[in-house]
Amino acid sequence: MTLFWPDPAALEADLLTLAALESPSGDAAAIGQVMAVLEGWARELGGETQTLSGGTRRFAFGVDGQASPLLILAHADTVWPQGTLAQMPLRKDAERLYGPGVYDMKAGLVGGFHALRALGGEWPAGGVVLLVTPDEEVGSPSSRGHIEAEAHAARAALVPEPPVGEGSAEHAHALKTGRKGVIDAAVTLTGRAAHAGNEPERGSSAVAAAAELIGRIEAVARPELGTTVLVTQIAGGTASNVVPAECRLTLDVRVSQAGEDERVLRELAALTPADSRVQADWHLSVNRPPFPRNAETLALFAQAQAAAQELGFTLTETSVGGGSDGNFTAPLCPTLDGLGAPGDGAHAAHEHIRLDLWTERVALLTALLRRL
Ligand SMILES: [Zn+2]
Structure with missing residues (x-):
């Protein structure tokens, strides 16, 4: 099978589109603007969009009801209030792109869509459900039920939240297989x-x-x-x-x-x-609840490691103290988290992604979707 490497310029352009739309948790109109962009991207890929209670969007690609689908789980909200962009504008240097919400987790949303696009309509057995929630940063009060329902039905959940930050030696090549x-x-x-x-x-x-x-x-x-x-x-x-x-x-x-x-x-x-x-x-x-590092998740991690090997790098695993919506799926189906763009500064003024390491992550997500 030919290996897929995404186009860095296209990734960056799509990230700038999403990051220009401020989307604080609780601002339904602002989050709706981000969701509208995602709906357009999903339509181009032949996906079906459903709006669930509370504003969560469910995008279905090749879901046929014959087999259990794969779940990709992401959120459209950020911790940054409306007006942050004026003080903390989007900017970049040779390796990094800075701005509110780029790392947590608009780059993850963009990467998810690029990975789906790379499949060229050849969906995995059972198809893919991409669930995008509006309230992860406030503990997912309106979306938890939707997340759990999808996790019950899914074969596995892939969460393109940020990986561990640049402060960790493992930041470029680690996935999260446990969260507190x-x-x-x-x-x-x-x-x-x-x-x-x-x-x-x-x-x-x-x-x-x-x-x-x-x-x-x-x-x-x-x-x-x-x-x-x-x-x-x-x-x-x-x-x-x-x-x-x-x-x-x-x-x-x-x-x-x-x-x-x-x-x-x-x-x-x-x-x-x-x-x-x-x-x-x-x-x-x-x-x-805790996201336990269990046998099912480790088997899924082994698949990711094999995919990384094909792409030419070695993947490691970490457990972290911070929670995400992966904590809701992990008790119900094998879950891999931290599949988003490398970078640092979630919820902090230096929030950024590493442009030079991002394509590798998107290639990994694509290869994983093809394998599962
Ligand atoms: Zn997040």
């Missing part, structure tokens, strides 16, 4: 206010209770299992002469292994301050 799950956690402590000078004994300090509680909260971590629990924000008190009646702690909680999310939820919910006059109200929910 994320739990949203905060606790509000309620004590009793009193004059701190005249009658402090009549109060009960929520700030003192919080200080006592922090060590026990962080002890819920199990680093050996990949579970981290950190108190990352604290807010409490109203004035220097008032026994503080309220204090709020916000946590960053991540888990690697299935079952750890339930343990952490249970143990945090049971934590109460030593001062029984202070009440604890926990706010706990699973944002994304």
